[in-house]
Amino acid sequence: MQHVGWRGELQKLIDRHAGVRMNGNVASFRTRELTAKTLFAVFNTLHLLGYRLQNPANLGARHVDALVKHWYAEGRAVSTMQNELSMLRKFGTWIGKKGFVGRLADYLPDVPAMQLRRTAVASISKSWTENGVNVDAKLAQADALDERFGMMLRIELAFGLRRREILLLKPWKSDHGDTLTIYPNTGSKTGRPRIIALKNDYQRTMLDYVKARMPKGQAMAWRTTRRGMPAGLKYCQKEYSRRMKEIGITAAQSNVTGHGLRAEFAENAAMTDPVRPFIPATLGGTADQLSLEDLHLARSQVSEMLGHSRTAITNSYYGSFARWRSAPGSQTSEARA
Template identity: 40%
Template sequence: MIKDKLLEIIHANAGTRQNGRVASERTFTARKESLQASFKQLAELGFKLQEPANLQEKHIKALMHYWIYKKQAKPKTIEASLSNLRIFATWIGKASMVKSKLTYVSKEDAHLLRVEAAARAPKSATGNRVDLPQVFARADAVNRRLGLILRIEVAFGLRREEALKCRPHAQDFTQFLRIDKGHGKGGRERHVNTLTSAQREILATVKAEIPKGEALGWPLTRDGKSAANLKQNITRYNNYMRQIGLTKKDLGITGHSLRAQFAENNALVHGIIPPSMGGAKGQMSKDRLRTILLRPSENMGHNRPNVMSAYYCSFGKRVSVDDATIALTIIDKALVLLAKVNLPEVPEHLKDDCHKVRGTLEECGLEITLRQTHYLWVQYSMRNGAAWVHPEHELAICMQSAAIAVAQSDAFNEIKGKTDKRPIQPGEISVSRQGNLTL
């Protein structure tokens, strides 16, 4: 049967990448599933191929027409499927058979295949008004190990499989979390720098609950009778995500949105406020921006800084000469709003941290009270999935991100119009912006 013959070709070739290196399990599986889907669709379109090697250019044209006009697949999905067919063609000795994607459409329809590199809207949980502490609490209630997995995804930007395979004790090198070779996309090893107290606290929590030598994924199947493999863990993870409503349909985000959350948080501690968070598009020169973006890009497992626009939206082309002034202006606007409401007292154990942040801003000429400092820093901390992040890196940038969130909050405008004198609690604005997520 053609299915069996197709599998023979895939298993004989898909284990090796185009550069000759061994392909990761993820790459092998994705390529196999893509090719199987393409041949299945050909059969549904009425092409009765007896041999996979009989694939011809007319079949590629038919598939492209189906994907573009009938299925209306996303350009990136079409590009990936066509790329896998191009690789398959080299396996069967027809390297030149699959043409460039624009060959299969008219000039008028070229826009249907245009891949937008930069995101047009925030992809992160916070950017979609989803409250992380509530998500963690809901996950914990369903399955505590799921809650730990989601925390690691936010803290270190791990992909789903990377999180499931992660052995927290073995991969923690204090200053960074190592993503082992073969675990990540492309099979590359990478280091994710540990820069915040939220990262350290989350990792400590995970290590305290996961036995040494054990991965984060579930060691046993749900019935507890046998060892679970990766495929079973992925299925279980996906089922739990649907159960807690962490899906595009329910909350507008997926597990990958937690990686986008890390991308934004990581940008802040490197001195950048992404446009996806309301940061100025021309906040620094292009050369300086590219240099800084290289660091969060490497933490995410990418080698090209421009890839980060897929998480951050476009930084634009305008160059600002004074991004510090932009930051202080935005914070000052939030302070005008905060001055109109009754903020809570600062807890005694957090006063030293608040004085540190306040002192940094006052050195720049900004007048801010300790209560206002505390309130804004809580907003920043919550986006890290933590109750409090100790101030260490780029304090003005982190405060600016919180100020933007406050200034843009519809709920805050409602709160400040109330006549009661009760204190506005830390996190109240963020929580009240979150749609219908309730525990």
């Protein structure tokens, strides 16, 4: 389909520039695809915020300022915001405005510098419970707002799914009794499937609760918009974020985001493992609570449940024991009830 208006102008800029890296080398197809996806998302967001730029080359400092404040309010990760600012810096060179995009801290002067530091290692818990959010109360609030949204939160809490994975999940199809299957290309970052073992009664209860309210062939995503029109995946992703904001779950409102339920799952999975339970570093756990071999094995199993093949990825959910190692003989904290 041919793009018209600002979309057509943006596509022309992408076609002209995105195939070449900053150093002059040819960019990969994946890089060009990611550039286009990010830039179209940026300008779509600006239009939703009321900045209806008909010519993308008119992008200015005030637009970037509005974007960053919007990203922060909806709880976007620091690394994601920095990546998108980097993309906009590159875009600035395309339109003859090199240097007009500042640092993340320039747009968020009231946010402590430590909170804007890019790191893949969590130093404090990102879970709702550890940040003072009553999960049961929020589930009830979500139910009252929209029953399907309440079901989504239960699945995220019970199985640690990402937003896209929740929306595309077909509970009846994925339930295999003692496991939940995430099928290929149903929302995972890698596109690969994974099998999550049901290790506690809560998972079974939540899955049965959702299935009792879902037609057998349906995915979790909303079927229609608030206006009664057919709902696509993009709409559902935005609706999920809107609903989170309505129940007070954003970084600005409660210091947590929807992704915090995934962190909650990771912490709970670590502490309730029937074979090798351990306390995450963000909750006070230390490296000496298990043998090095058992700790690595336990962390790798949690990582696989989250859909990651590398154990180090779990550092972003519950910290690194290398940074939290205590003196020999120290006691670990009690697991939360």
